[in-house]
Amino acid sequence: MSSAQAPSLPPLIPREILFGNPEKTSPQLSPDGKHLAYIAPDEKNVLQIWLRTVGQEDGQILTADKKRGIRIFFWTYNADQLIYMQDSDGDENFHLHLVNIHSKIVRDLTPFQGVKAELVELEPKFPDQVLVALNLNNPQKFDVYRINLKNGAVEFDTDNPGNIIKWTSDADFQIRAATASTPDGGYDLLLQKTTDKQWEIFRHWGPEEEGSSVSFSVDGKTLYIQGNHDANAKRLLAVDLDTRQETVIAEDEQYDVVGIIIHPLTRVIQAVSFYKDKQEWQVIDRSIAVDFEEIAKVRPGEFSIISRDLEDKTWLLAYRTDNGPVYYYAYNRESKTSTFLFSNQPKLEALQLASMQPISYEARDGLTIHSYLTTPVGIPTQNLPTVLLVHGGPWARDTWGFSATTQWLANRGYAVLQVNFRGSTGYGKAFLNAGNREWAGKMHDDLIDSVNWLVEQGISNPQKIAIMGGSYGGYATLVGLTFTPEIFAAGVDIVGPSNLITLIETIPPYWEPMKAMLSHRVGNLETEEEFLKSRSPLFFVNRIQKPLLIGQGANDPRVKQSESDQIVNAMQQAGLPVQYALYSDEGHGFARPENRLHFFAIAEEFLAKYLGGRFEPLADIPGHSGIVK
Numbered sequence: 001m002s003s004a005q006a007p008s009l010p011p012l013i014p015r016e017i018l019f020g021n022p023e024k025t026s027p028q029l030s031p032d033g034k035h036l037a038y039i040a041p042d043e044k045n046v047l048q049i050w051l052r053t054v055g056q057e058d059g060q061i062l063t064a065d066k067k068r069g070i071r072i073f074f075w076t077y078n079a080d081q082l083i084y085m086q087d088s089d090g091d092e093n094f095h096l097h098l099v100n101i102h103s104k105i106v107r108d109l110t111p112f113q114g115v116k117a118e119l120v121e122l123e124p125k126f127p128d129q130v131l132v133a134l135n136l137n138n139p140q141k142f143d144v145y146r147i148n149l150k151n152g153a154v155e156f157d158t159d160n161p162g163n164i165i166k167w168t169s170d171a172d173f174q175i176r177a178a179t180a181s182t183p184d185g186g187y188d189l190l191l192q193k194t195t196d197k198q199w200e201i202f203r204h205w206g207p208e209e210e211g212s213s214v215s216f217s218v219d220g221k222t223l224y225i226q227g228n229h230d231a232n233a234k235r236l237l238a239v240d241l242d243t244r245q246e247t248v249i250a251e252d253e254q255y256d257v258v259g260i261i262i263h264p265l266t267r268v269i270q271a272v273s274f275y276k277d278k279q280e281w282q283v284i285d286r287s288i289a290v291d292f293e294e295i296a297k298v299r300p301g302e303f304s305i306i307s308r309d310l311e312d313k314t315w316l317l318a319y320r321t322d323n324g325p326v327y328y329y330a331y332n333r334e335s336k337t338s339t340f341l342f343s344n345q346p347k348l349e350a351l352q353l354a355s356m357q358p359i360s361y362e363a364r365d366g367l368t369i370h371s372y373l374t375t376p377v378g379i380p381t382q383n384l385p386t387v388l389l390v391h392g393g394p395w396a397r398d399t400w401g402f403s404a405t406t407q408w409l410a411n412r413g414y415a416v417l418q419v420n421f422r423g424s425t426g427y428g429k430a431f432l433n434a435g436n437r438e439w440a441g442k443m444h445d446d447l448i449d450s451v452n453w454l455v456e457q458g459i460s461n462p463q464k465i466a467i468m469g470g471s472y473g474g475y476a477t478l479v480g481l482t483f484t485p486e487i488f489a490a491g492v493d494i495v496g497p498s499n500l501i502t503l504i505e506t507i508p509p510y511w512e513p514m515k516a517m518l519s520h521r522v523g524n525l526e527t528e529e530e531f532l533k534s535r536s537p538l539f540f541v542n543r544i545q546k547p548l549l550i551g552q553g554a555n556d557p558r559v560k561q562s563e564s565d566q567i568v569n570a571m572q573q574a575g576l577p578v579q580y581a582l583y584s585d586e587g588h589g590f591a592r593p594e595n596r597l598h599f600f601a602i603a604e605e606f607l608a609k610y611l612g613g614r615f616e617p618l619a620d621i622p623g624h625s626g627i628v629k
Contacts, residue, residue: 009377009411010352012614013407015597015604016597017347018407018408019404019593021041021069022040022344023343023345024040024344026039026073026306027316027328028306029054029308029309030101030309031076031078033054033310033311033313035052035053035054035079036053037050037075037101042061045593046069048062048063049082049099051101062082063106065086068086068591070086072085072086076127077122078128078149080100080101082099085117085119090585090588091557091587092557092587094117094118095109095111095112097109109132109149112136117132118132118133118142119131120133121167121168121169123171124265128150129148130146131146131167131175132145140509141160141162143156144175158175161180162512163180163513166178166179166213171216171219177202178190181516182516185516187211188205189205189212191223203229205227205229207517209429210234211225211227211229214260214262215260215269217238218267222238222240223241224249225237226260228256233252233257233427233428234257235248236248236250236257236272249269254276255274255428258279259271260273264308264310265312270284270287271285271288278302278358279399290336291336298331299327300319302321304320305317306318313334316341317330317331317338320401320402322374325345328342352377353411355374357375358370358400361449362449367434369422370420371398373417373459374416374417375415376410376411376414377410379413382458383458383459384415385413385415385460385465385613386454386460386466387414387415387416388419388447388465388466388467388488389405389406389409389469390447390472391424393471394435395424397424398418406418409613413613415454417454419446423438436520436521437531440479440536441535451465463489465488465611466488466607467481467488467491467492468491469492469493469494473496475497477492477496478496478498481545481548485544485546489546490607491546491548492607493548493550495553496559498538498563498564498567499566500532500535502562504532508557538567538570542574544571546610547577547609548579549580550564550567550578550581554582557587557588559588564582568580568629581627582626583625583627585625592625594622595624597624601616601618601619601621602618602626605617
C-alpha cells in the first residue's frame with residue numbers, strides 16, 4: 001500500500017456534541033465570592049442552575065425547571081439570592097424567578113400572565129431591591145417597577161410616556177435617564193433633573209444616527225452615553241450634566257464601541273471593546289491594565305470578564321476560540337494567577353475542528369464587506385459544496401469564534417461563509433445606513449457578490465451552493481430562492497418572514513416604539529405597501545426552482561407562524577416541493593436540545609441530498625415536538 005493517503009475529512013462529529021446541551025456553562029460568582037453558580041443539565045437533560053462552593057467540587061442543583069431549561073440567570077447583590085428568567089415555550093413573556101440558595105425556595109417575582117419582564121438594574125448599595133420593566137398596564141409599553149426581594153412586593157416606580165425603550169438609574173437607585181424612540185425614526189436622550197418625574201429632552205439623534213444612555217458616575221454629575229453623532233462610529237462619551245460638555249472616553253473611526261466594563265461600586269469606566277475582525281480591548285482605568293496583560297497570556301482566544309465579586313478580588317473569565325469550546329477561568333487579582341474551572345463542552349476539546357478566517361471582498365458598488373470563511377479540515381479548499389450562512393437581525397453581525405452550526409457544516413464537508421452584509425452593526429453608521437430600504441436590494445446583492453467571490457477564488461462549486469439562516473437570515477434564504485432563483489442549489493429558512501407587510505403588521509405590541517425606525521430602515525407600512533410587496537418573497541413564489549426546507553416555532557412572537565405557513569401554502573398551491581418542520585413548544589429559534597437535534601438532522605439529510613455532503617443518519621429523538629410536512 002502506498003504511503004500517500006488521499007486527503008480526507010476527520011471523523012463525523014455526532015450532532016449530539018454540537019447541538020445537545022452544554023455540560024456546564026455560564027458560571028457566575030456570588031457577590032461575596034464564596035459561591036459559584038452555573039448552568040448544567042439535570043438527570044432529565046433539562047438545564048438547571050447548579051451551585052458549588054468556590055474551590056470545591058460540591059456541585060448541587062438549585063432549580064427544577066420542568067422542560068424548557070434555564071438559560072438566563074444572575075446573582076442579586078445578596079449572597080444568598082439569585083434570579084433566573086424563564087418564558088413559556090418561547091413566547092418571550094419572561095418572568096423573573098428569585099432563588100434562595102440555602103432553602104432552594106423559588107419565587108416568581110413577576111407572576112403576571114402574558115406580561116414580559118425585563119431587568120433594568122441591580123445596585124450594590126440596595127441589595128434588597130431590583131428595578132424591573134413590565135408591560136403590565138399597557139402591552140405596548142414597559143413601565144418601571146421596584147420589587148422588594150425580601151417580601152416580593154411590586155411597587156410602581158416610573159411611568160413610560162410610551163416611547164421609552166431603555167432606562168438608566170443612578171447610584172441612589174433612582175431612574176434618572178432614559179432613551180426614547182422618536183417619530184422620525186431616531187432617538188431622544190431624556191433626563192430627570194429631580195425626582196418629580198418630569199422628563200427633559202437632553203439631546204436628539206436623527207434617523208440615521210443612534211445613541212443611548214449608559215450609566216451615571218457615582219456622584220451623579222456625569223452621564224456616560226454612547227452615540228454616533230458628530231462621528232461615523234459609536235463613541236463612548238462622558239457628559240457633564242451642568243455644562244453639557246461632552247468628553248470622548250473611547251472611539252474608533254470605523255468601528256463602534258461594543259462592550260463597556262464599569263466597576264459596580266465606583267462606577268468608573270474600566271475598559272471598552274471594539275469588534276473588528278476580532279475583539280479588541282481598550283483599557284481606560286489604568287488600575288486594571290496589568291490584569292488585562294496577564295489575562296491575555298492565559299490561553300489563546302478572545303477573553304471577557306463575565307463575573308466579579310464585590311471586593312474585586314476574583315474575576316471569572318471566558319475565553320472564546322473558533323476551534324474549541326468556551327473555557328472558563330477564575331482569576332485572582334492579588335496573585336495575578338488563573339485557575340481553570342471547566343469548558344462548556346469538554347467533548348469538543350480533542351476534536352479536529354475547523355478554523356474561522358476573517359476575509360473581505362469588494363461589493364459591486366465598491367463597498368468593503370467583511371465576512372468569515374470556514375473550510376473543512378483535511379481536504380483541499382477547492383470546488384467545495386458550500387453553505388452561505390446568513391445572520392439574523394439584520395441589525396446585528398457575525399463574529400469570530402466557535403459556532404456549532406458552522407462546525408457542523410464544515411465537518412460534513414461544506415465551506416461556510418458568514419457575511420456581514422451592509423446593514424450589519426458594528427462597522428459605523430455609514431455602513432449601517434447603507435442597508436436602509438435595501439432588504440432584498442443591495443443587502444441581497446452583497447450576498448450574491450460573496451457567492452461570486454467564492455467561485456472566483458476557486459473555493460466553491462457554483463452548482464453546489466446553498467443559502468441558510470435564521471430570522472433575517474431566513475428571509476434572505478427566501479429572497480435567494482425567489483429573487484435569484486438560479487444561484488442557489490437549495491435553501492434552509494429558520495423562522496424567516498416571507499411577507500414584509502404581514503411581518504410589520506404582526507410584530508409584538510411592545511415593539512410599537514420601534515415602528516418609526518422600521519418605517520425608516522425597511523419601508524413605511526402606511527404609504528409604501530407596493531414597495532414592501534416588491535421586497536417580499538411570498539409574492540414571487542412562482543419563481544422558485546430549488547428545494548426549500550423551513551423550520552418554525554409555533555409561539556414565535558417576532559416572526560409569527562403565519563409567516564412560514566403562508567409561503568408553504570403558496571408553494572403547495574403552485575405545486576412546488578417544500579419541507580416544513582413546525583415545533584409546538586418553540587419560539588424564535590430552537591431552545592430545547594431535542595428540537596435542535598431533530599431539526600438539524602432533517603437539515604443535514606436535506607443538504608446532503610442537494611449538495612452531496614456526508615450525513616449522520618436521523619435516529620429516533622425522544623421528546624422533540626416537531627411536526628414535519
